[in-house]
Amino acid sequence: MPDSASDSSPRASKQKSPGGIMENIRFLLTLLILAVLLRSLVVAPFNIPSESMLPRLLVGDYLFVAKWPYGYSRYSFPFGLAPIDGRIPSGAPDRGDVVVFKTPSDNSTDYIKRVIGLPGDIIQIRGGQIILNGTPVPRVRVADFIDPVTPNSPCRPEPGLNIVEETATDGSRICRYQRYRETLPNGRSYDVLDLGNVPFADDTPTYVVPQGHYFLMGDNRDRSADSRYPAQVDGAIGMVPSENIVGRALVMFFSTDGSAEWLKPWTWPGAVRWSRLGGGF
Template identity: 55%
Template sequence: MPSSSSALRRPAPARAGGWRESVQSLLLFLLLALVLRTFVVMPRSIPSESMMPRLLVGDYVLVAKWPYGFSRFSLPFAPAAPAGRLFGRLPRRGDVVVFRAPPDDRHDYIKRLIGLPGDRVQMRAGRLWLNGRIVPRARIADFVVPLAANTECRSIALTPYGLSADAEGRPLCRLPRYRETLPDGRSYTIIDQGVTPQDDTPPVTVPPGHFFLMGDNRDISADSRFPATPGGGIGLVPFDNLEGRALITFFSSGAAFDWRHPIAWLAAIRADRIGQGFSS
């Protein structure tokens, strides 16, 4: 009869089905990730400066999919034919939304929602008018961001705006910034650099089931001020095209990832932007 000490030293037999449990755990994880991606949140990267100052090229945002319900554009495996929304709820003015851009509905854009159905929207001399009243705005400190590899710093304004430098000679992007406040009190910051053709538009009454969207970088944003053309303006955006509401910036980098230079890519991470939300 073996001693108790030898019994304790004897290796335990391998539990049958261990690999099956590993596979099941992996499948459950993949299923959970698919459910989250389909119904809860989705990641999106920012490819342009049309939403500066809130968003920079190289920002990555989580987009909440549930606030406005679900359409064929927000559900990745939905067929192309059906229209309408499941559990649809209207957004609020001032929401930053991701949507499929008209007229070809092929690419995702991100803009700020300005006009709801029935609203009358117009630009006069660079100022936003909503339902016959000018939307208040106040000049605040310039928007200043260190120049990065993916920063275009597109500017129509004269010096000191556009490409600039700090006291030590480090390159900066400096742009004039304003705080705009909607009738319900929601506010956000915009960039307005100077006079452009889109500073004056005819009044537009937003039809049922559509929205008027604008970029925060008013002088370089192709948005609802322009007719819908592929790769250009978006016109008035149908409700069905909305995919979700921007929720939080979860990552930001001033350079594109290059596997040959991972240290340089890590050094370009903008930690101060991570965790920024979109509430006014």
């Protein structure tokens, strides 16, 4: 009896092996499907690669983008493969929302900007101030924005621009920008940077936002390739179609100043901008 029992155990194990492999494959496929659905329908991560949304967003910030607020379009899904025309269910961003979208020039590159103009709006920039449907959008001077100089946040002063690199009281290097508080007609307020008098960026033609499109701008007004300029690959965005909007910025979950070295784990904690984690929009 003992010999018979020991002989049957390996055979039983071998017989179960194909089933075990298939169970593992089914489990991995289920995880993959759930991950795709989560990223497509609920939230998706996004990192900030440029300074166009200073002071709210810094290079090296990581945030979650909510997919549900405006409904879903083909670009809500990987590679834009979903056979959706328009948005299902229909939804629309409001002025002041910070949104991630696919650039109209290639329908594949992710950008992040703030919604300023809705369909049918008439917009012009005069002296750096937004004129929305004939009414200037109020903006007031507030305290300078101070950004520590780090690998992800270098200071790039230019002649004629209001950018100053200086030494803080603790001996560290900082970058100082002129900051303004802007308030849209719906009451949404946020901070913007004005680096000085920049041709065209501060004085533009009059734009009429087409139906089904939005006028988006970066908060770092003089270093943002946005709806003030015609759409071009790896550049400005022009007017953004509704279906290109992927989702709304939700919450910051990570931020790094870029000073960490991957092969030196002890440098990782010091590179994290802890105070920025958890910030909403």
